[in-house]
Amino acid sequence: MNVVCTDRLTKQYGHTTALDALDLTIGEGEVFGYLGPNGAGKSTTIALLLGLIRSTSGTASIFGLDVWRDAPAIHRRVAYVPSESDLWPSLTGAEVLEFLGNVHGSVDRVYRDELVERFDLVLDKKIRALSHGNRQKVVLIGALASRPELLLLDEPTTGLDPLMEQVFRACVREARDRGQTVLLSTHVLSEVEAVCDRVAMLRAGRVIETGRLDALRGLAALHVVAQLHSPPPDVSRLAGVNNVVIDGTTIECDVAGSMEPLLRKLAAVGVRHMTTREPSLEELFIARYGELQPASTDER
């Protein structure tokens, strides 16, 4: 059964298209990674799904209900975490959790106490005195403790330290094990790899890749920089080698798949020094889809 379903969902702001004919389905109990660079339309999608903004065209439903018309009914079964949590500065963390729990109507207080401990959150401090990461923890705990059927998480780990990111990932995995559905919007590849079953990649308001995580891994390419003893050989015809740049005796390129053919070629002229690193998401996009055109979307 599909929990989330969109059909040619489009959002325009004047002449700017923030989201362009999005077709998306997320099944029950699935952790769905929603990837894309800044301004790709991830937050717009979530705002549409929450009924905070209206679509220009197309439809979206959650649990079979219309996201705009039936928003309050949907929200009883949904929890949301934005990337920046601007909360009420004069309330304490405990008061914000109490308020969110009361308004949502369902809260597992025992689990909430457990989450407070796991996220190492001080509850009696006022929001204005909390760091960005700690504010984020308050909203995360509030969302997770309501044990919703669907979690809409929009770059939820912004501001969290690596230790807390691990706690967050564990919580998402536990949610999946309990049968909860998660939509995780992010631009952190490692986060997606750690918790997601399926992903969609978004660019300039359009989905450019969707499928199982393996499909994403197939896109991955290593960025290689090698300093050689003599001018580099021609490697551009090798399988999986792209974006070759030569500067004197230094060669840079991206390699998808096996490294062996490249290493053989380079070893033939003598390698003085070589480094490799995983590409950023943006580099991956460039490698896979060519130079990014000027974005047609605003930061949304």
Next chain:
Amino acid sequence: MTASTSAPTPMSAHAPRYRTEVALARRAFKQVWISATLWALLFGVTIAASALNYTSTFPDRATRLKLAATTGRDRGMAMLLGPVSAIDTVGGYTVYKCFVFLTAIGAVWGLLIATRLLRGEEDAGRWQLVLAGGTRAGRATVATLTALFAGVGVVFVGTTAITLLAGRNPDVGFGAGPTLLYGLSLMIAPTVFVAVGALTSQLGRTRRVATGLGMAVFGITSMLRMIADSGESTKWLLWTTPFGWTERMRPFGANDPRPLLLALAVVAVVLIGATRLASTRDAGAGVVATSDVSRLRPFGLASPVRLAARLDASVLSTWCVGAIAAGFAFGVVANVASGVVSSSVSDTLRRFGVHGGSFVLRYFGIAFLLVATVVALLPVSEIAAAADDESTGRLVHVLAQPVRRTAMLGGRVALAAVAIVTTGLVTGVAAWLGAKTQGVDPGLGRMAGAGLNTVPTALVVLGIGVLVLAIAPRAATGTVYGVVIASLVIDLLTTLVSGTSWLDRVSLFHYMALAPSEHTDARTVVLTLTAAVLLCVLALTFFQRRDLDTA
């Protein structure tokens, strides 16, 4: 690939000194120059209209002497509308007519722009961004203050220029020197309150607290001026309040510049204090310590509307207390106003459209017009809080829950409406109590009714504010201020300038009976309330349909 052979020198190495401060001052000036220009126009036009109106109403020496002979004895009106001095001259009359109105507006404007550009920027986190650049808190504060005083300078230049133009009329005949001094006297209030705002911005941790502290100073200094004008024995109090300094300068009369020096000295001391505090305190913190740790208080956490009630209670209470204090003060003054009634005062009341009842009741009719202004501004806090919730993203946390938009906004509207009704009623009772303490009894029921009479107009203001909030949230607060102030200005202008009564229909206060002097017209009240309800319903409909500001 092109390799760089030499890295460019960091930009900061070539940056001129004080570049950051200059940029900061420019940005701050950009934020105030429009309102400064508008106030300059308003000040200038008000003064010019008053002066020209005087020359046509009192064209000869005899009528002017008669006016002076009668008006001079009315201490009650002097307390309300300002000092009466040299009223047999165009200049003296103009100063008298414009005193309370222009000094009060100047003071509030000065305070609001100072707290907005100092504490408001810090509240929003932009100040910290500035301090991360090539400046320090003290220097950044000085740069912002320079821009704020440049804004005051715009008001001064505009006001003085228009007054000089009006003064070229042979009947008016204002000299350049006294006009300049008059312009300077009117700038005392905005200048002092910019300084007060700068200081309270260091004391309070939020813009709301800083503005609240500044408004308290405004209330106290206004009250001091009123007490000072209540008798000869209290006249010395004029030296303790910026409004008294303005009064004591007596432009077009004694032309005494000494209070100006006192004002400058006080402003300098306050500014040095504010700048020092800005330099020594932590960014984001206030000098007045507030605890960051608190136990859980469940009050107001059950629903969004209850939370709004909890968070807005202090501001709504402050408005309510302010209105009650004003009502009580007007009540106390009723004793003086019940003395000898002069023809000039009767004329003034007639111009305001007050015709019926005894002089005390007619006096209260005018007093409650001022109370109505305070009550009508009460929705500002609720509208501003709702707009702030949306622009900061807090509203998203609420509406991502199973909460209906209409219920949420409707609840806030109801909250503001309750505050308006309560304030109106209690202010009427406070005015009765004030009068009663002085042995004057206008009747509890009548005065409570006069207080409630201010409610329908305030509800229309609320409706307008909510409607704008539902369509363009960022414009809502400014619209409410604009509607109320414009209504008051129009109401006052139409009493000053002959042949402008048609304009009065634009003012919301035109549709409010000047109770208790006038009987409240039930049909008008019903129509006003209907308009308020329709505006609110329209607002809820729009709010239900529009995108939230999620940017």
